[in-house]
Amino acid sequence: MQDTKERIMAVARATAQAHGYGALSFRELAKAVGVRSASVHYHFPTKEDLGVALARRYREDAEAGLAAIAEASTDPAQCLRAYVGIFRRALENDNRMCMCGFMAAETDDLPEAVRAEVRAFADANVGWLANILSRTDGRDRSVHEARALAIYAAVSGAQLVARCRGGVAAFEAIVESYRASGLIPAGQ
Amino acid sequence: MQDTKERIMAVARATAQAHGYGALSFRELAKAVGVRSASVHYHFPTKEDLGVALARRYREDAEAGLAAIAEASTDPAQCLRAYVGIFRRALENDNRMCMCGFMAAETDDLPEAVRAEVRAFADANVGWLANILSRTDGRDRSVHEARALAIYAAVSGAQLVARCRGGVAAFEAIVESYRASGLIPAGQ
DNA sequence: ACCTGAACACCGTTCAAGT
């Protein structure tokens, strides 16, 4: 049995990926974990504290996953396929989406500390993508970063749109269009 | 002075574009319009009724705007620039986003009738984009529809990402990458 | 036709108090 704090974070992440930060409720989290809502406040004094912990952990996990992908293959196209796979798996997991993608929509309702973590998540994605793209040619870092941001935005949008229209199949079709148009390097 | 129902819809739209469907509250809407929450229920018996009316109107307005763009110019690249401009203006309007983009994130919390309207909005966008793309060449409709969906998703994602990271400038940079990569036809 | 006050059953959140 995990400790209460970890179980709260796990349930909270799954909830935020399906319903957003705004839908995070101490009462429901407590019910799912088997304690009272006031007990959740013992571990996370405010909702902001929970949000910051969630977003930071989410980014750390993402960074670890991305590092593993970059080490598993030197082929940029293959790394990018694995990258897209992360977003696809969120949809496969009961139509969930990237937690920070949802939070991006909720920016105006986020405490500043949470928003900062959401930005850091985006930065980590863009930085990693730029590193992968720099394997394809020796152009300036700024060129790869611009394209990296575009890929991150496009894949996020594919996930968002597919979530309410077409599901995983639509997501795959959209990403295939990205490859066909040249936005995402597809190799060969 | 507009009538109360119209003023409620205007405030609700602006709110939903900034905070989502979930943040729509009859009490706050009432306060903004200067009536009591029970009066809002006179015009929209339930929140679902309000959501459906909002999303339907949003789609109708979008369809009218898109039709005007398609008639104002025969040049696909110019039409696509105008299309992107719609999304940019949402960001310029106090960092708001497409209402149906926000609602796409909230799919799981939407009454089915509202979700259907959100899908209809996406369909209208994709259909219009496919019409514009079909002006560029005579390939099959299905080819243009696939690309249209990809462009809709990519522009939605650019708006979502820019909303919490870089604002309008980031949005423009991302869209420029879409054009440079060939995802969005840029003319010449 | 349009609006309202009051009530209902709920909600997330907080915090002083328990063990």
Added chain:
DNA sequence: ACCTGAACACCGTTCAAGT
């Protein structure tokens, strides 16, 4: 250290009553 009861300020909804 960990948990809780009770209170607070909300919410959508209903309905009888006003104009």
